[in-house]
Amino acid sequence: MPISGHTKIVGIFGYPVRHTLSPAMHNAAFAALGLDYVYLPFEVPPDNLGQALRALPALQIAGVNLTIPHKERALEYLDEISPQAQLIGAVNTVKVEGHKLIGYNTDGEGFLQSLNQDGGIDPKGRRVCLLGAGGAARAVAMALVEAKIRELAILNRTVERAQLLAEQISGYYPEVSVCTDSLDNQEIIARSDIIINTTLVGMKPDDELPIDPKVISPLGFVCDVIYHPAKTKLLAAAEKRGAKTMNGLGMLLYQGTLAFEIWTGRKAPVEVMKKALGFGLQGLCRNSDLYFPLPLGEDKGEGTLS
Template sequence: MLITGKTRIVGIFGNPIEQTMSPYMHNAAFEALSLPYCYLPFNINHNDLEASVRSIIPLGIKGVNITIPFKMKVIPFLDELDRHAGLIGAVNTIEVREGRLIGHNTDGNGFIKAFNEEIDLPIAGRRFLIIGAGGAARAVAFALAEEGAGEIIIKNRTVEKGRVLADDLRKNFFSLKISVMEFNAYGINNLITDGDVIINTTSVGMKSSDPLIIPPDILRPSMAVCDLIYNPPETPLLRGARKSGIRFMNGLGMLLYQGALSFEIWTGLKAPIEVMREALIREASKTKCRTE
């Protein structure tokens, strides 16, 4: 990539940031389309978030992604939120538009695109068990509700956070059936049945010592399992799904599509999905080799 005086900067704000895969897919996309853009990682100190966001416009940065732990904290420093970011209460993409900072959230739609491609089951009317109630869970839950999901069961370690998410969903989706389970509650085997989809939105499964997040005997061949984790590519939950012969996907597809949607917000151009996918897969396989 040739950096010149005309290169436009986009990037990602997070802390830590070393692990991010986003630069690979975005820079591959810019190169494939010969766009004069460069995507950079910014490791932002917690106390410097406001100053960093306020520097975006003066430095001429065209837009940034926002990742852990700033997706909610960044909101007070923005001029406007789009509908998804407002509903979810978290921002993963900032766009600079006519000198104003606009917050978007592409995580939910990124999940839906990956789900449709990899799981390929109708969402309308279906029951989903969402494990977790953090920013990613909120994005996924609102996106599923918008797609007409029939029922959402939320199971989170901090049950109060699960209740807040359930209340926020109820206020916006009147016909959606919603319930909240205690994290270690028994009886999940009777609640989750054929045709249901289980989605892990927690970070449990990233470490090889992590426990299985659900009892293994609840899996049935007609179910599907999604894990938002993409490193490692196969968590204990997904290993269980594979061994049970059921449909499953990891978080790489969601990462790809949320990034593609950010790319389209910044450039106004259609994202070169296959180029971005190849870049992610290439890098993910290297990461896998490094951790083995």
């Protein structure tokens, strides 16, 4: 689309932000729907976040996504925060309405949609083990408890942080069983139907695995919210164990479609955005030797995925 004085600007604030795939995904969507918008990356150092957010209305920027390390600190600069973002305690999407900044969080719902659409899995009644207790973990945990999982175990390097998250969840959802421990609780990992890595471990080539993979059940489903690399060492090890796996590209896609809808009020062109990410569904999910969406898991009453 040619840029003119009418073009609406949206974008992403991150630090670093050079790796981001969001501009390709959103700009393709705007072009497909003929919307006069452009999506730009802004590398905003943490100390400049307040200034950058406060400048949005003055620059008539329509909205931004927020990524590492801004999602939690942004809360203090916003005028309104959606109930879901308040619950999560982090914001990944900001909409500018007049002079107001409204914060949303689409990460949890994005993960859930990916689990359903790409993984073919309804988490209801499942035993879930979450690795990590940061912003992504909080978003994913809240979405999963709302989807009525049976049990949530939060394993984190800093156990106190996992405990804080567990207390928060139990406050809102007393019906869900929540426990916490360090990342080396093998018993919990072994008995989980779904294991989700939300730690930073796996992003760098020399990273080790966040857990010992030898206890991953071959009947389990292992997700990594990391999408670069597309296959982390954890996913590779889980595949070797025979488990089904899913990376974070689908979460990126669906959190993006939801943000797109918040900014534009239009239904997002999911297929266009998926293609722009450089992957078909084939890149999202792996089931042993076959790259394709997994069949909907059937609960055989043993809490495992089939």
